[in-house]
Amino acid sequence: MSSDKPVHKDAYDMILGAIDVGIYKPGDRLVESELAERFGVSRTPIREALQRLETQSLLARDGRSLIVASLDHNQLAELYVVRTELEGLAARLAARHAAAEEVQVLRTMIGADRRLLGDPSALAQANRRFHRQIHLASHNRYLVQQLDLVYRSMALMATTSLAAEGRGEIALNEHETIVAAIGKRDEQAAYDALKAHISGAFVQRLTSDSKLPIAP
Numbered sequence: 708m709s710s711d712k713p714v715h716k717d718a719y720d721m722i723l724g725a726i727d728v729g730i731y732k733p734g735d736r737l738v739e740s741e742l743a744e745r746f747g748v749s750r751t752p753i754r755e756a757l758q759r760l761e762t763q764s765l766l767a768r769d770g771r772s773l774i775v776a777s778l779d780h781n782q783l784a785e786l787y788v789v790r791t792e793l794e795g796l797a798a799r800l801a802a803r804h805a806a807a808e809e810v811q812v813l814r815t816m817i818g819a820d821r822r823l824l825g826d827p828s829a830l831a832q833a834n835r836r837f838h839r840q841i842h843l844a845s846h847n848r849y850l851v852q853q854l855d856l857v858y859r860s861m862a863l864m865a866t867t868s869l870a871a872e873g874r875g876e877i878a879l880n881e882h883e884t885i886v887a888a889i890g891k892r893d894e895q896a897a898y899d900a901l902k903a904h905i906s907g908a909f910v911q912r913l914t915s916d917s918k919l920p921i922a923p
Contacts, residue, residue: 733777800845
């Protein structure tokens with residue numbers, strides 16, 4: 708007799724994935740019966756998945772309903788502070804530990820991602836895959852786990868900074884700088900390049916959210 712644990716895990720992953728790709732956005736109400744029908748599972752694993760997501764602050768209470776949580780300005784700033792430092796560390800360690808094949812994969816990903824310019828949603832997913840590859844190239848399981856937590860919270864961002872005009876091209880150029888430093892085994896340059904990359908994304912997000920023009 709097979710265990711039902713994988714089903715429970717799948718329910719959690721499917722709901723989280725739906726939030727991540729924007730099917731459910733911050734403020735959207737999640738209903739057990741509707742989720743069970745959408746994902747083809749019973750209400751019990753859906754209920755347990757919702758409880759887990761609420762515990763992780765990815766869902767919030769609105770009266771008796773559960774809604775997808777949103778990040779306020781302070782939470783967003785706190786998230787980017789942690790992300791910037793952890794991503795920078797991942798790049799530093801990748802420059803130290805990455806195999807030549809891992810560096811080549813990163814280069815190949817950038818070339819493939821250039822074909823996605825003009826499609827912010829697809830580019831955002833590719834961007835996450837690229838960053839995930841750097842995390843893995845750090846060869847530090849504990850760092851990867853912490854970055855997984857950070858990216859889980861990033862699912863609460865309703866938009867991607869890559870949707871801003873010109874940001875996609877800039878981001879890919881920054882990716883090239885990061886990978887070049889990793890390939891040269893220049894730990895400090897890799898660290899600095901990735902931190903600057905995340906900082907630029909944060910500035911773009913703040914600019915887009917405030918509707919202010921970008922300074923020259």
